[in-house]
Amino acid sequence: xxxxxxxxxxxxxxxxxxxxxxxxxxxxxxxxxxxRVQEAIDELGYRPNLAARSLRAGRTGxxxxxxxxxxxxYFGELAGLLVDEARRRSWTVIIxxxxxxxxxxxxxxxxxxxxxxxxxxxxxxxxxxxELTATAHTSLPIVLLGERSARGKADHVAVDSVTAADExxxxxxxxxxxxxxxxxLQPHLRNGTAQQRAEGYRRALRRAGIPPRPEWERSVTSLHxxxxxxAMADLLDGDTAPDAVFAFSDELALGAMHVAHLxxxxxxxxxxxxxxxxxxxxxxxxxxxxxxxxxxxxxxQRALQCLADRIYSPHNDVPAATLTIAxxxxxxxxxxxxx
Amino acid sequence: xxxxxxxxxxxxxxxxxxxxxxxxxxxxxxxxxxxRVQEAIDELGYRPNLAARSLRAGRTGxxxxxxxxxxxxYFGELAGLLVDEARRRSWTVIIxxxxxxxxxxxxxxxxxxxxxxxxxxxxxxxxxxxELTATAHTSLPIVLLGERSARGKADHVAVDSVTAADExxxxxxxxxxxxxxxxxLQPHLRNGTAQQRAEGYRRALRRAGIPPRPEWERSVTSLHxxxxxxAMADLLDGDTAPDAVFAFSDELALGAMHVAHLxxxxxxxxxxxxxxxxxxxxxxxxxxxxxxxxxxxxxxQRALQCLADRIYSPHNDVPAATLTIAxxxxxxxxxxxxx
DNA sequence: CTGAAAGCGCTAACAG
DNA sequence: CTGTTAGCGCTTTCAG
Numbered sequence: 001x002x003x004x005x006x007x008x009x010x011x012x013x014x015x016x017x018x019x020x021x022x023x024x025x026x027x028x029x030x031x032x033x034x035x036r037v038q039e040a041i042d043e044l045g046y047r048p049n050l051a052a053r054s055l056r057a058g059r060t061g062x063x064x065x066x067x068x069x070x071x072x073x074y075f076g077e078l079a080g081l082l083v084d085e086a087r088r089r090s091w092t093v094i095i096x097x098x099x100x101x102x103x104x105x106x107x108x109x110x111x112x113x114x115x116x117x118x119x120x121x122x123x124x125x126x127x128x129x130x131e132l133t134a135t136a137h138t139s140l141p142i143v144l145l146g147e148r149s150a151r152g153k154a155d156h157v158a159v160d161s162v163t164a165a166d167e168x169x170x171x172x173x174x175x176x177x178x179x180x181x182x183x184x185l186q187p188h189l190r191n192g193t194a195q196q197r198a199e200g201y202r203r204a205l206r207r208a209g210i211p212p213r214p215e216w217e218r219s220v221t222s223l224h225x226x227x228x229x230x231a232m233a234d235l236l237d238g239d240t241a242p243d244a245v246f247a248f249s250d251e252l253a254l255g256a257m258h259v260a261h262l263x264x265x266x267x268x269x270x271x272x273x274x275x276x277x278x279x280x281x282x283x284x285x286x287x288x289x290x291x292x293x294x295x296x297x298x299x300x301q302r303a304l305q306c307l308a309d310r311i312y313s314p315h316n317d318v319p320a321a322t323l324t325i326a327x328x329x330x331x332x333x334x335x336x337x338x339x
Numbered sequence: 340x341x342x343x344x345x346x347x348x349x350x351x352x353x354x355x356x357x358x359x360x361x362x363x364x365x366x367x368x369x370x371x372x373x374x375r376v377q378e379a380i381d382e383l384g385y386r387p388n389l390a391a392r393s394l395r396a397g398r399t400g401x402x403x404x405x406x407x408x409x410x411x412x413y414f415g416e417l418a419g420l421l422v423d424e425a426r427r428r429s430w431t432v433i434i435x436x437x438x439x440x441x442x443x444x445x446x447x448x449x450x451x452x453x454x455x456x457x458x459x460x461x462x463x464x465x466x467x468x469x470e471l472t473a474t475a476h477t478s479l480p481i482v483l484l485g486e487r488s489a490r491g492k493a494d495h496v497a498v499d500s501v502t503a504a505d506e507x508x509x510x511x512x513x514x515x516x517x518x519x520x521x522x523x524l525q526p527h528l529r530n531g532t533a534q535q536r537a538e539g540y541r542r543a544l545r546r547a548g549i550p551p552r553p554e555w556e557r558s559v560t561s562l563h564x565x566x567x568x569x570a571m572a573d574l575l576d577g578d579t580a581p582d583a584v585f586a587f588s589d590e591l592a593l594g595a596m597h598v599a600h601l602x603x604x605x606x607x608x609x610x611x612x613x614x615x616x617x618x619x620x621x622x623x624x625x626x627x628x629x630x631x632x633x634x635x636x637x638x639x640q641r642a643l644q645c646l647a648d649r650i651y652s653p654h655n656d657v658p659a660a661t662l663t664i665a666x667x668x669x670x671x672x673x674x675x676x677x678x
Numbered sequence: 679c680t681g682a683a684a685g686c687g688c689t690a691a692c693a694g
Numbered sequence: 695c696t697g698t699t700a701g702c703g704c705t706t707t708c709a710g
Contacts, residue, residue, distance in 0.1 A: 002454070002478060004687055015697045020689060030695065050455045051393035052687035055702050060390060062433070062455075069419055071619075076415035080408055083436050092455065094401070095434045097422050115341070116389045116401070116431065139341060225623045258623045281412075281620050284564045284597045343703055354681045359705060369679065391703035394686050 003044040012040035023048060063307060064117040066096040066108050067145075068125040072223070072251060073279035075123070078145075081300035082121065089304060091118075100189075100222070102126035109133075109142070119307045121145060128190040129156065141310035143303045147192055148322060155306040156322040159294040161193055164327050165200025168274045168292050169246050171329055173208045175336070177244035177272055180205065181216040183231040183256060184223065184248025197248045197276065216242060220252065228255025236263055243271060244335075250275035250282045250291055257285065257334065272335040287333030295326045342383040351379035362387060402646060403456040405435040405447050406484075407464040411562070411590065412618035414462070417484075420639035421460065428643060430457075439528075439561070441465035448472075448481070458646045460484060467529040468495065480649035482642045486531055487661060494645040495661040498633040500532060503666050504539025507613045507631050508585050510668055512547045514675070516583035516611055519544065520555040522570040522595060523562065523587025536587045536615065555581060559591065567594025575602055582610060583674075589614035589621045589630055596624065596673065611674040626672030634665045 005023075009016045014037060021029050022037040029037075040046075054060040065082055067075045079095070086093045094117060098104050105127050108120065119141035124132055129147045133154050142154040148161075172180050182201045186194040202212040218234065220227035228247055232255065235242055247253035253275030257267060265271050267287055275282055278293035302323050310318050332338075344362075348355045353376060360368050361376040368376075379385075393399040404421055406414045418434070425432045433456060437443050444466050447459065458480035463471055468486045472493050481493040487500075511519050521540045525533040541551040557573065559566035567586055571594065574581055586592035592614030596606060604610050606626055614621055617632030641662050649657050671677075 005689095006687075016688080017690085017698080018696060021696085024689085026689090028695070033696085047454055049394070049687050051390050051399060052702090053689080054390035055388070055394055055687080055704090056689050058702080070409065070422060071416050071419040073412065073415070073620075076412070077410050079434075080410040080436060083409060083434055084438075087436075093434050095404075095418075095422055095432050097419060097426075099423075115386055225619065229623070254620075254623055258625065261625050280410075280564065281593075284568070284593055286597065286600045286625050344705095345703075355704080356682080356706080357680060360680085363705085365705090367679070372679085388703050391686090392705080394688090394703080395705050397686080 003046050004049070005046070008037065008040045008044055008046050011044060012037045059118050059311075060116055061090065062092045062094055062117055064094045064096055064108070064120040064122075066098055066105070066120060066122040068098055068100050068123065070095065070097055073281055074249065074251070074277045077279060078123075078296055078299065081296055082303065085300045085304045089308060091304075098122075098125060100125045105132065109140070119143070119311050121303050121307060123147075124191045126189060126191065128192060129154070131190065141307055143306045143310075145299065145303060148196070153320055155303075155310070155320055157299055157303045157306065157325060158323075159292075159325045159327045161196035162200040162203070164276070164292045164294075164329075165197040165246070165248075166204045167200075167329050168276070169201050169204035170207075171290070171331065171335065172244040172246065172272055172274060173204060173210075175244075175272060178210060179216070179240060179242045180210075180244040180246060181218065181235050181242040182246050182248070183218045183220065183228055183235075183252050185217055185219040186221075187219055188221075194248055201246055223249040223251055225251050225255030225258065228252030229259045230255075232256035232259040236260070236265070241265075241271075244273070245271065246274050248276055250277045250279045250289060253289055253291070253334075254281060254285055257289070268333065268335050268337060274335060278330060282332075285334075287338060290332045290335040291330055293328055293330050298325050342385050343388070344385070346383055347376065347379045347385050350383060351376045398457050398650075399455055400429065401431045401433055401456055403433045403435055403447070403459040403461075405437055405444070405459060405461040407437050407439050407462065409434065409436055412620055413588065413590070413616040416618060417462075417635055417638065420635055421642065424639040424643045428647060430643075437464060439464040444471065448479070458482070458650050460642050460646060462486075463530045465528060465530065467531060468493070470529065480646055482645045482649075484638065484642060487535070492659055494642075494649070494659055496638055496642045496645065496664060497662075498631075498664045498666045500535035501539040501542070503615070503631045503633075503668075504536040504585070504587075505543045506539075506668050507615070508540050508543035509546075510629070510670065510674065511583040511585065511611055511613060512543060512549075514583075514611060517549060518555070518579060518581045519549075519583040519585060520557065520574050520581040521585050521587070522557045522559065522567055522574075522591050524556055524558040525560075526558055527560075533587055540585055562588040562590055564590050564594030564597065567591030568598045569594075571595035571598040575599075575604070580604075580610075583612070584610065585613050587615055589616045589618045589628060592628055592630070592673075593620060593624055596628070607672065607674050607676060613674060617669060621671075624673075626677060629671045629674040630669055632667055632669050637664050 005019050009019045083093050121143045123145040144154050144156045146158050148158050205212050218231040253273050275289050275291040278291045282289035344358050348358045422432050460482045462484040483493050483495045485497050487497050544551050557570040592612050614628050614630040617630045621628030
């Protein structure tokens with residue numbers, strides 16, 4: 001068995017209170033006493049028991065991070081930044097992979113996990129923000145990622161996907177492309193992201209006097225390369241081949257480029273490709289991928305700031321905030337030939 | 340405030356004991372009582388407090404997963420599988436990103452984190468397995484990933500990197516390549532992985548009667564695409580250009596291919612490339628990457644099995660095991676032209 | 679089958 | 695500056 005605070009107290013010949021003070025540096029302790037206690041701690045290899053501390057304090061120092069999958073480059077990068085940022089604030093992070101399971105997402109919010117988490121950062125997939133917050137365990141501070149919703153008790157941190165998509169498509173239009181396809185619609189999901197990007201896509205087309213065509217809007221079941229590849233193959237098999245593609249994620253775009261390569265379609269000459277997310281793969285693909293780059297560092301910082309505000313507010317009475325994260329279009333070889 | 344077991348007991352008109360029994364299904368409870376208690380639970384929205392439970396049980400149901408970075412495709416995929424597998428065993432996972440920091444790695448092992456974790460799965464980076472286990476807090480069950488060491492109190496789960504590297508290089512030799520470079524040595528680290536792959540590389544060369552040449556062994560500081568790109572550029576600037584490259588990770592290989600493309604080097608005709616890890620990017624790169632594929636699913640399952648054995652063994656007296664994970668060479672377009 | 683009560687390790691209010 | 699002690703919410707031994 002490992003030693004407890006009491007053991008240390010006994011060994012140092014002081015009371016538990018004093019040991020606690022030394023450990024937490026909470027009150028002034030006589031230098032001599034402090035040293036004696038410290039020695040006892042070292043000799044016994046004493047480590048405070050977090051469960052006991054949490055039980056008293058009502059806080060665990062642990063926050064949850066729920067994302068669809070760790071695997072994907074976008075969520076991987078984001079999770080990495082969030083964990084670093086959490087560490088900076090002395091929080092430990094529990095990872096929950098929802099795998100796009102609606103029931104699981106819902107259960108996380110209702111606090112079935114046994115109040116281990118002081119707060120939760122969740123990137124919804126199957127459910128809409130409203131559905132999520134409706135079932136939310138009221139006392140659990142929540143921050144929603146990549147989702148925008150009007151009302152709600154939770155904070156929202158996201159880029160303006162409509163505007164960003166519009167910019168991406170406008171870039172293609174500016175290059176003289178007219179037959180612009182979209183890959184990545186997800187009509188079966190309610191998380192809103194795909195809808196918003198589709199909306200921005202159509203808005204840009206309409207502004208240029210081009211009516212959106214349903215056969216150029218391709219749905220996918222997930223956002224992996226495989227899905228992008230399949231959609232691209234379908235498009236190339238169609239009556240009129242597109243001269244540009246706007247993919248709702250870099251992974252989809254990379255899958256699409258893969259198929260284009262295999263079919264001998266030259267990028268960007270015959271087909272210009274734009275992605276979304278700015279993951280590392282896109283910087284090293286061939287050609288490098290033009291993409292919408294959300295400020296991921298900012299997402300991580302803001303999300304944790306929101307959570308901190310909520311956790312440390314006495315009665316969880318902080319009004320719900322909606323933070324829009326900066327983004328910019330990075331033009332690379334997949335739309336404009338490299339020098 | 341949220342309700343406690345006591346509140347439920349009061350409301351249902353029974354004792355705390357009975358409520359506890361209902362919640363855990365531990366003892367037989369009269370159907371009628373059970374129902375009354377269940378109603379009280381639902382009405383109050385009662386959730387057991389994990390901190391209190393842990394304090395009693397001495398277990399938290401949380402395990403730690405420490406990896407250098409979440410960001411990278413290999414560790415991202417592995418982490419995803421490990422989290423899924425942990426969930427299957429009703430464990431929650433805390434993620435620690437060591438970022439290759441030796442001090443941090445050491446601190447994790449000494450249990451400074453406050454005994455939140457019932458066990459730890461760690462993929463060492465800066466430290467060797469022996470250094471790690473030497474400082475280990477004896478009572479914390481530990482499983483080491485991607486590392487092999489003779490002695491030690493912890494379990495090891497890893498592929499046989501020497502053999503795998505040998506096979507990869509032998510594949511290149513079989514294709515008639517003779518000027519085979521290696522990218523990915525890490526003389527400043529002690530985690531052993533790079534050394535083993537270098538050893539396998541040299542062994543294969545020697546067997547073919549080719550003396551290893553130091554100028555064809557390239558060191559890197561990290562395993563990212565950027566490092567692979569830099570090393571490849573250096574190699575191409577050298578006196579004799581290699582006709583093949585064995586990279587110690589897929590990321591390094593992808594970075595190397597990127598540079599080769601930019602310089603107009605044709606793959607695989609002029610330069611054959613083999614990676615290690617079998618990450619998804621390599622399946623969609625252009626050309627697709629030949630690579631050593633470790634059975635990641637197996638790594639995840641075995642690692643958690645080991646941890647479970649150790650955690651549930653009464654006195655942590657399970658002898659340290661070394662499990663070798665299956666791997667196979669996947670031949671793709673980066674070494675053999677696609678049909 | 680259920681109640682009463684001790685105690686896990688720690689913090690903090692109260693006393694000295 | 696330090697000791698004593700109640701109690702966080704739960705499980706579990708001992709009675710009944």
